[in-house]
Amino acid sequence: MxxxxxxxxxxxxxxxxxxxxxxxxxxxxxxxxxxxxxxxxxxxxxxxxxxxxxxxxxxxxxxxxxxxxxxxxxxxxxxxxxxxxxxxxxxxxxxxxxxxxxxxxxxxxxxxxxxxxxxxxxxxxxxxxxxxxxxxRRWDGDFLTVKKILAAGELGEVYQFESSFEHWAPKTESRWQDVTPAALGGGVAYDLGSHLIDQALVLFGPVSAVRADLRTVREGGGNDDASYIELTHESGVRSRLWMSRVGAQPGPRFRVLGTAGAYVSYGLDGQEPALAAGILPTDERYGTEPAETWGTLGVSAPGYPAPSKVPTERGNYPxxxxxxxxxxxxxxPVPVEPHEALEVVKILERIHSEPQQP
The missing domain is CATH 3.40.50.720 (NAD(P)-binding Rossmann-like Domain)
Incomplete structure (x- = not known):
């Protein structure tokens, strides 16, 4: 455009x-x-x-x-x-x-x-x-790392992409994310799911089928707060996406499975907490991740070398x-085309309007 x-x-x-x-x-x-x-x-x-x-x-x-x-x-x-x-x-x-x-x-x-x-x-x-x-979150360091690994072909043929964005907020608050109905864009699927769907579309392209489980777990919740979305891409890859406000112990941030190996990482990108702590984008520390947070690449099975740590790419919201x-x-051009974001909204509207499969 x-x-x-x-x-x-x-x-x-x-x-x-x-x-x-x-x-x-x-x-x-x-x-x-x-x-x-x-x-x-x-x-x-x-x-x-x-x-x-x-x-x-x-x-x-x-x-x-x-x-x-x-x-x-x-x-x-x-x-x-x-x-x-x-x-x-x-x-x-x-x-x-x-x-x-x-x-x-x-x-x-x-x-x-x-x-x-x-x-x-x-x-x-x-x-x-x-x-x-x-x-x-197209510029999260861990997402940039996944893109780099895929571009290098290190996983073979990817058949499953798992992604989660979970945090612990067991009580509802007055924020629009908690009180706004889904018809006006409220709920965890619209909020956090927008990131996860967008990342899946960037990596693996258009989808041919969608399935979802939208749940309200917290007492007094005004919309969904613990949800799952599954996308079947035209490329054959299946994306499994979890988003939750009641994730007391979050699962892997990314788990990418291929015919030659897998990449697994834990923890959210560090740019948001750095910014909240007052670290400016111009700071040399900005966007970097310590080695203990790096994801692993390889195969966890007898006869294979142990999966190796992969340095996380520098996060780059700027x-x-x-x-x-x-x-x-x-x-x-604009860095994110609105027509691409429209595809995310189409999926979100679809899962809220169609009967959900168990």
Missing amino acids: TYITAGPSNGGPIRTGVVGYGLAGKVFHCPFIEASPEFSLDFIATNDPERRRQASRDYPRAAIVADANELLKHAADLDLVVLASPPGAHLEQGSAFLDQGVGVVVDKPFAASVAEAEELISKAEEVQRPLAVFQN AFYRGVAAAVQGTG
Whole structure:
């Protein structure tokens, strides 16, 4: 998908506003925008009093406004807006900024429905402005390692891909992920499953069949919180994906099985906790993983050498915003095409609307 852009209208850094200062805005977006000389962080929109104070302390040069509507009044002073808001708001907010000639980054889940995702894509094509979806876990270090191993053919013919994203949050909270119904993009399948499905599609391509088990385990849960999705790819590979908020002892992050061996890794990529701890993307430690967390490659069977440790590739979330800068400046494509993110939404909508197989 190609959009015609003229670059930042002021000839300088890409003037950027961020909608939302929860986990996504605070940890996954603002640090990269602030750290890159190609961007200026000019506005942060949040109506939560404590988050407003925190944003002002963290980014004193940014103007803090109440919400997306107030930020829209400053559209003439923006080249890009980042929607770190709940998925049910993405269509309305994204369309409004695109109509004002502002490029848009949308956090995942891309949209609450296929129809909303398609409408937002059509709007971006109509006004010829960049629209990118923040599927940041394409740049997880362990995922980059899997890609490297597959490209080298070290597993032979891959027939099964297992991936899990589980954490321990046994009580529901007031976050949109816990209280928003699936019809508006809430639940663990839309939240964490968006990452896992996207990674599977990147590795193994389109799917021919989908099966899922969506469960609500926690008392008072407003949506699914412990779910399983199985994808049969046209390539023949089967992806088995687990996502949970009640994973007291998580399983392997990745387990990739092939005819010549397997790769297994544990633990989530370290970029999120590093950012939450205040480690900036410019820090030399950023994106690196200690040897004790590396995955293993090989065969665990008599007569074979023990599986060997494989150094984890350096995590690289900054690559997403380098791609966004190129798209806004008109020198390259967006780093995650919205049509690719649309395929994820199609699968999520399908598993929520069709009767599920046991």
